[in-house]
Structure formats: C-alpha cells, structure tokens
Amino acid sequence: MPTKDEIFDKIKNALVEALGVDEDEVTPEATLVGDLGAESIDFLDIVFRLEKAFDIKVPRGELFPEDILTNAEYVQDGKVTAEGIKQLRARMPFADLEAFSANPNVKDFGNMLTVQDMCRYVESKVEVTG
C-alpha cells in the first residue's frame, strides 16, 4: 500500500514522461492543461500510465468527464448548467469545483484539474497508508 508521497512521486513520473515536462514543474498546485500543457490526447496517455503505475482501472470519462461536457443536456451557451455541475460533482469528488462553479465556462474546465486532484483521484482508487 503506497503512502501519499509515493502516489505523488509516481504521478509526477507519469506526467514527466507523458507531457515531457521537468520534474520541478510538477507541483501539487500545477494545472494539467494551463501549467503543464496537456492536450486532450495526453489524458489518454496519462490514464494508461496511471493504470500501469498503480495497477488500477480508470474507466473512460472518470478522470476527465468529456461526455458531460459535450452533452447538450448539461451545457447551454458554452456554460455548464446547474444540473451539469451536479453531475460533475457526483462524478469527480476528488476535484475542487468551487471556482469553476462560479463561472462554469466549458472551455475553462480543462484548465481546472490540478496535479493534487489527480493524486486525490488515485488515493480514492488504492488503499493509502500513513
């Protein structure tokens, strides 16, 4: 069972390899898209690396709920609706959606997810010690 530090280190390693960033760029506060330059296809790469590093399964849409963000039921005029936010909260308990909820532009969503969110996500999938 890994500690939180071990989880962070493995995630850092996965991000360094998937995104070609330097180790010191990968801080808990760094956003995946804005700070680390992740593009949509990189999320698939990151998912593969997390699955391998932690021996977990990451179902499609769990880490990055693109199905909600492209669903007309939950998006109007480029903004996520109240019902959509509810869906996101249910799907992503590991992410801090407060700031996004205040101004839920779909185009800003990708810039919300941080390295810390990803750590919390993995912590929810594996048993953590310490």
Place this chain on the structure above:
Amino acid sequence: MRWIWIDKFIEFESGKRAQAIKNISLAEEHLHDHFPGAPMMPNSLIVEGLAQTGGLLVGEYNRFEEKVILAKVSKALFHFPAVPGDTLRYTAEIDSITDGGATVTATSHVGQRLQAEAELMFAHLDDGNRSKTLFEPKNFVFTMKLLGVFDVGRASDGGKLVEPPGLAQFKAEGGANQ
C-alpha cells in the same frame, strides 16, 4: 503510391505481438531525395511502419470495430540509418489496451542489430459518420490479407487466425477496388 510501409507480416499473435518486415529498395522514389547521393529510409517512415505493424495488431484485437489512429509517439530512438538493401524487422507488442485506445512498444532490427525503438499510443476514434467513411473495416482486412497476416496469424486461443466473415462478403461484392 500506396501508403503501406510494411511488406509482409511474419508473425501475428492476436492481442499480443506482431512482426512485419520492410525491405528497403532503391526503386523507392523518395530515397533519391532523402538524400541525393546518400539514400536512407526516413525515420518518420520507419515510425509509420512500426505504427502500421502495431495499429493492425490493435485493430484486429477489436475485430476492426474501433477506428484506430496513431495518437502519440511517446518515444522514438534511432541507432543507425536504414539503407537500401536492408531488411527491417518490425516487432510490435501491446502493453495495454482499453476502450479508449492502446499503448504499444515497437522495435526495428536489421539482422540482430537494434535499429530503432519506439513507444506508440493509439486512440480509438469516437464514432461518427465521418470516421466510418475514412475507416472501413474491409479496407483493413484487405490490407491484412495482402500482408499475409492470415498466413502466419495465431488467435488468442492459439488456433489459426481466421479472416473475419465480412471479408468473404466483401469479396463477393467485387473485392478491393482501391
């Protein structure tokens, strides 16, 4: 020009691993420009050959029901140039495969010498009408047949790899028109 950068499969184990060969010949026009007086196989086309070896392996695993595209070259290392007269042996192994896509480790050898190594990621294209016209399964199956996959292929249960039933129908409708 046909965009086929492998000549023949010599091994095909469904869902696991495949080997294909690529013979490099001075009859290939592009070698005379790359470079004049010093022909060598462009590394980008070696990556393409590795991707075709791995991509057909990934596509066959899902019976060509997913549209497989090369999404990312995570790593590509070349140890020496490949030149006319060389036979490249491409090996692709599936590391992981999910609904979203697959990762493949691939190598290129000349004889026993490691010529290139790469890590490739394939994505399954989201379904849509446009992708259907671009990626008809019958085209893949025709290419697989051309490349001898069904001569050497092994299914995941160890039995002989058989052509998908759709191919017989495809042939009955007039065969490959490409």
